[in-house]
Amino acid sequence: MxxxxxxxxxxxxxxxxxxxxxxxxxxxxxxxxxxxxxxxxxxxxxxxxxxxxxxxxxxxxxxxxxxxxxxxxxxxxxxxxxxxxxxxxxxxxxxxxxxxxxxxxxxxxxxxxxxxxxxxxxxxxxxxxxxxxxxxxxxxxxxxxxxxxxxxxxxxxxxxxxxxxxxxxxxxxxxxxxxxxxxxxxxxxxxxxxxxxxxxxxxxxxxxxxxxxxxxxxxxGYSGQRPLTADDSAAFAEATKDYAYLNLKPLSVSSQVVAGMNYLFVCEMKAFGGPATQTNVKIFKPLPGQGEAQLIAVEK
Ligand SMILES: Cc1cc2nc3c(=O)[nH]c(=O)nc-3n(C[C@H](O)[C@H](O)[C@H](O)COP(=O)(O)O)c2cc1C
Structure with a gap:
């Protein structure tokens, strides 16, 4: 395991x-x-x-x-x-x-x-x-x-x-x-x-x-949640692939262009198959060619 x-x-x-x-x-x-x-x-x-x-x-x-x-x-x-x-x-x-x-x-x-x-x-x-x-x-x-x-x-x-x-x-x-x-x-x-x-x-x-x-x-800095685009979904999937146990479902997102992209996803979470709660997931996606999207933290 x-x-x-x-x-x-x-x-x-x-x-x-x-x-x-x-x-x-x-x-x-x-x-x-x-x-x-x-x-x-x-x-x-x-x-x-x-x-x-x-x-x-x-x-x-x-x-x-x-x-x-x-x-x-x-x-x-x-x-x-x-x-x-x-x-x-x-x-x-x-x-x-x-x-x-x-x-x-x-x-x-x-x-x-x-x-x-x-x-x-x-x-x-x-x-x-x-x-x-x-x-x-x-x-x-x-x-x-x-x-x-x-x-x-x-x-x-x-x-x-x-x-x-x-x-x-x-x-x-x-x-x-x-x-x-x-x-x-x-x-x-x-x-x-x-x-x-x-x-x-x-x-x-x-x-x-x-x-x-x-x-x-x-x-x-993360105001203005919007529906996910295909790129947002791809970044989310890449960053959360090791966190399947959290059962995260992204509902909306806001993003900031930096040297790469900062995302704040509002998600439904059913950690360990428990009850659904709403949580925020911060992700950073580096510039192309500089590495994978990373989960920064899960927070309320
Ligand atoms: C007993 C135990 C409980 C943990 N609980 C959590 C937790 O609730 N949330 C979390 O994100 N990580 C949790 N972790 C992971 C640790 O916080 C993480 O591995 C940390 O970086 C270990 O730091 P260290 O190498 O200085 O000991 C837990 C780890 C252990 C051993």
Missing amino acids: SRKLKLSLAMASVVTASVMFAGCNEEQPKAESKTAQSEVQNAPAVKSAKSVVVYYSQTGATKKLAQIFKSTRNADEFELTLVKPYPSTYDSTIAAVRAERESKQWPALVNAKLDVAKYDTVFIGYPIMFGTFTPPIYSFLDANDLSGKVVVPFCTYGSGGRKASAAELKTLEPNANVTLAYGISNKRINAEKGIETATREVEGFFADLATGKTDEILMG
Whole structure:
């Protein structure tokens, strides 16, 4: 059975598809969108702050992303290590994480306590598990008080979870300034030029942060849904061919010409054969000859 299918089946019983796959990133070739002046004034001063990259990574994708944050932001590094590492097989990890989530017994960390006082900005990186951040992040949050800090979430995922995880972080850290989150799929960061792609997008992400962009502003660039053309359908089919388990049916689309094409498809989704929900699917299609259309994220 494929890894994705296994994930799908294992998670279907635990969380709803709408929560699991809520998430998307906005950092593909930039959309033109207007910037609210008040947001600009409130933009956190991320760049000049003394910062640290806190992260957990089980299979290395988030670690790659953490290194990009560390080097581009000149930040310290704090990799979370489990006292009892997750099992080496995927199925067993699913079972272990499910048990932690059901009991809310978060895993013990070798290095739970960070000297938070040294930092103004905490970048928090994680793989999406069961629709939100991985359990070791709860352990870290339980052991540290991030009140007053700028908290910048970043994540890797199979199909999504960026927005939902950042929203949960905001709830758990109401006294921190939790910013827009960055996310990239496992498939894209692990691709041949994945590090270059992620580095370019992270730069765009920080430009968005500096100008106070929000998800709402970024989504504003996708107004005007229209019926699909044959080209739209072809791009959709190419980008979603590895995501059959989501059972996505595109209903309408809006597109932006960039260096290639950004698409936002409104879709009906019956993930794992469950009930139909409406969801957005972001796809990027490079210029001809520069690669296949890619699923960027599935989000609500
Ligand atoms: C237990 C478990 C649960 C997962 N749940 C989700 C999920 O709900 N949504 C998703 O898009 N990806 C999910 N994934 C995929 C991971 O988020 C993805 O593979 C990530 O890039 C792994 O990061 P890492 O290599 O840093 O560990 C899950 C993976 C595991 C092991």
